[in-house]
Amino acid sequence: DQQVKQNSPSLSVQEGRISILNCDYTNSMFDYFLWYKKYPAEGPTFLISISSIKDKNEDGRFTVFLNKSAKHLSLHIVPSQPRDSAVYFCAASADAGNMLTFGGGTRLMVKP
Amino acid sequence: DSGVTQTPKHLITATGQRVTLRCSPRSGDLSVYWYQQSLDQGLQFLIQYYNGEERAKGNILERFSAQQFPDLHSELNLSSLELGDSALYFCASSVVQGSGGFDTQYFGPGTRLTVL
Numbered sequence: 001d002q003q004v005k006q007n008s009p010s011l012s013v014q015e016g017r018i019s020i021l022n023c024d025y026t027n028s029m030f031d032y033f034l035w036y037k038k039y040p041a042e043g044p045t046f047l048i049s050i051s052s053i054k055d056k057n058e059d060g061r062f063t064v065f066l067n068k069s070a071k072h073l074s075l076h077i078v079p080s081q082p083r084d085s086a087v088y089f090c091a092a093s094a095d096a097g098n099m100l101t102f103g104g105g106t107r108l109m110v111k112p
Numbered sequence: 113d114s115g116v117t118q119t120p121k122h123l124i125t126a127t128g129q130r131v132t133l134r135c136s137p138r139s140g141d142l143s144v145y146w147y148q149q150s151l152d153q154g155l156q157f158l159i160q161y162y163n164g165e166e167r168a169k170g171n172i173l174e175r176f177s178a179q180q181f182p183d184l185h186s187e188l189n190l191s192s193l194e195l196g197d198s199a200l201y202f203c204a205s206s207v208v209q210g211s212g213g214f215d216t217q218y219f220g221p222g223t224r225l226t227v228l
Contacts, residue, residue, distance in 0.1 A: 032214055034216070034217075036219070041221075042221055042222075043114065043116070043118075043202050043204075043219035043220050043221045043222050044155070044202070044219045045114070045219070046114075046216050046217070046218060046219075049214060049216060051214060089155065091155075098160075098168060099145065099157040099160060099168050099170055100145075100147075100155075100157060100204075100217060101157070102147075102154055102155040102156075103154070104154045105154065
């Protein structure tokens with residue numbers, strides 16, 4: 001039973017355009033959500049997080065939106081740059097300082 | 113660089129053997145998490161230690177065990193290895209502030225284990 005799902009295994013975007021990565025979850029106990037970026041042969045790198053009491057969090061080019069009623073979150077990258085090409089994982093936690101449940105990842109390719 | 117270190121980077125061994133993976137958390141972090149990333153399972157939580165004590169357990173096999181030492185580094189021991197144990201093993205660390213704060217987990221570069 002996958003509690004966190006990323007239904008798009010890959011996404012291709014032109015440089016300068018918006019990248020939108022989506023994530024759905026089923027466990028209503030999740031109250032913290034994070035996005036990680038992963039390059040080959042490296043560990044996941046933390047990007048941005050959001051608490052369930054918010055519906056939006058912004059950090060530079062990265063914005064995460066949370067729709068609790070739909071159990072859906074998305075990561076927007078504007079403008080997309082070639083160096084953003086990586087695998088992006090969404091993750092969720094039911095408690096601060098607790099285990100993370102990861103989605104399967106979306107490979108983003110930003111073309112110059 | 114997340115500040116979390118893992119050794120070794122690569123490990124090749126045979127079925128039935130036992131290996132130990134090591135993780136040093138970021139300075140000041142009290143909690144260590146172990147995750148396994150295999151081709152067909154994605155990133156899965158194995159176990160968490162907080163200040164030397166086991167705090168949470170995930171889908172960790174009985175053949176696997178972990179501990180956290182007084183200097184806060186952690187070791188993951190994998191025994192009676194099988195071909196299916198081949199995977200990337202990541203360690204993460206966080207401060208663990210308790211209620212009212214969110215503890216971002218920072219990941220190390222991982223150990224790639226190949227069981228032949």
